[in-house]
Amino acid sequence: MNKERVAELVRELLLEIGEDPDREGLRKTPERVTQSLEFLTSGYCTNVNELVNKAVFESQSNNMIILRDVEVYSLCEHHMLPFFGRCHIGYIARKKVLGMSKLARIVDCYSRRLQIQERLTAEVAREIMMVTQAEGVGVIMECRHLCTMMRGVEKQNALMTTSSVLGSFHNDDATRAEFLNLVGRRVA
Numbered sequence: 001m002n003k004e005r006v007a008e009l010v011r012e013l014l015l016e017i018g019e020d021p022d023r024e025g026l027r028k029t030p031e032r033v034t035q036s037l038e039f040l041t042s043g044y045c046t047n048v049n050e051l052v053n054k055a056v057f058e059s060q061s062n063n064m065i066i067l068r069d070v071e072v073y074s075l076c077e078h079h080m081l082p083f084f085g086r087c088h089i090g091y092i093a094r095k096k097v098l099g100m101s102k103l104a105r106i107v108d109c110y111s112r113r114l115q116i117q118e119r120l121t122a123e124v125a126r127e128i129m130m131v132t133q134a135e136g137v138g139v140i141m142e143c144r145h146l147c148t149m150m151r152g153v154e155k156q157n158a159l160m161t162t163s164s165v166l167g168s169f170h171n172d173d174a175t176r177a178e179f180l181n182l183v184g185r186r187v188a
């Protein structure tokens, strides 16, 4: 990312919306927006393999592993406005388990990009499946979207839920039911 160019674009944007980029409060805004944007889109530059490689452990267990309430912050690709909430992850390991913090890092890696919630959910599930070669993976994401809360239909409390189930979580009703039960959802 060419930071000088991005700052210049933000300055132009301020002018276009009728602001004075040289007034006291805005003088450093282009630089601040650039920095924040760099962080919020840092997922494009993160190498997931490097991220998780050293945290994959051998395990004989084939129990379901659940991680609830992982915070999610992302930007919708339609409006570049935040959507945020939490996600619940479950998987059944075959021989490899992943450190808990790494599951959260995978979520960060895919959420720090321009996203839609459905794709984000699917990408997180697929990545966990690939890294752990699990028997099955389930991801449920519940988010609020500022683009619908602040503008558009202005639905302040709409919570969007997406899910992605792979392997045994997809094929086996009992496994999926156990997952939904453990993350506190009723079986539909």
Ligand code: ZN
Pocket (backbone or CB within 6 Å): 076, 077, 078, 079, 080, 081, 145, 147, 148
């Ligand atoms: Zn949007």
